[in-house]
Amino acid sequence: xxxxxxxxxxxxxxxxxxxxxxxxxxxxxxxxxxxxxxxxxxxxxxxxxxxxxxxxxxxxxxxxxxxxxxxxxxxxxxxxxxxxxxxxxxxxxxxxxxxxxxxxxxxxxxxxxxxxxxxxxxxxxxxxxxxxxxxxxxxxxxxxxxxxxxxxxxxxxxxxxxxxxxxxxxxxxxxxxxxxxxxxxxxxxxxxxxxxxxxxxxxxxxxxxxxxxxxxxxxxxxxxxxxxxxxxxxxxxxx
Numbered sequence: 001x002x003x004x005x006x007x008x009x010x011x012x013x014x015x016x017x018x019x020x021x022x023x024x025x026x027x028x029x030x031x032x033x034x035x036x037x038x039x040x041x042x043x044x045x046x047x048x049x050x051x052x053x054x055x056x057x058x059x060x061x062x063x064x065x066x067x068x069x070x071x072x073x074x075x076x077x078x079x080x081x082x083x084x085x086x087x088x089x090x091x092x093x094x095x096x097x098x099x100x101x102x103x104x105x106x107x108x109x110x111x112x113x114x115x116x117x118x119x120x121x122x123x124x125x126x127x128x129x130x131x132x133x134x135x136x137x138x139x140x141x142x143x144x145x146x147x148x149x150x151x152x153x154x155x156x157x158x159x160x161x162x163x164x165x166x167x168x169x170x171x172x173x174x175x176x177x178x179x180x181x182x183x184x185x186x187x188x189x190x191x192x193x194x195x196x197x198x199x200x201x202x203x204x205x206x207x208x209x210x211x212x213x214x215x216x217x218x219x220x221x222x223x224x225x226x227x228x229x230x231x232x233x234x235x236x237x238x239x
Contacts, residue, residue, distance in 0.1 A: 007068070036080065148216065181193045
């Protein structure tokens with residue numbers, strides 16, 4: 001009896017620079033080497049019946065990616081995770097596996113929101129050496145960042161240059177931005193939480209948002225790291 005499983009995995013380290021197509025090939029090889037009984041499609045170019053969630057942009061890590069696998073026969077989800085984790089290349093790791101109804105819609109159709117952590121490095125922090133003054137300076141800087149963030153979210157349009165197949169195009173990314181919030185604030189590091197619309201209506205690269213946020217800020221920041229930490233279906237985590 002066939003079984004459809006939904007797999008949650010992370011993508012970290014150098015493998016974040018592997019394309020979505022090569023990622024699919026890596027999983028196909030791992031499934032074959034682990035002797036997982038995957039259903040194979042019919043036709044002149046038979047393929048494993050696996051389907052992924054929205055592609056992750058190159059260079060962005062993730063702790064919350066998803067993959068659906070259709071199996072020829074039932075297998076314990078714990079065993080599936082263990083066998084794949086022994087084979088998958090470094091940087092890919094299975095976090096959770098769950099059996100779902102065979103009639104379930106594809107991940108690309110149902111995922112409608114993604115959340116990211118944007119880690120920014122503060123270029124210059126003009127603080128006195130005294131601990132008390134440092135605390136005061138950080139408090140004032142945080143207040144300024146919060147004020148700038150609120151102003152950014154109140155913008156009606158946020159236009160950026162976007163590289164397309166037909167060349168550079170000016171695009172308004174504001175409709176894709178659901179929310180931005182300040183998560184952590186340290187002496188030289190700022191963490192922002194970003195929520196974006198995603199799925200059939202389009203997949204906005206969070207780098208565009210980070211760059212626009214920085215350009216609209218009164219402070220100087222460098223993008224240090226981007227990580228997708230959640231994918232959602234109607235405001236609920238996929239698994």
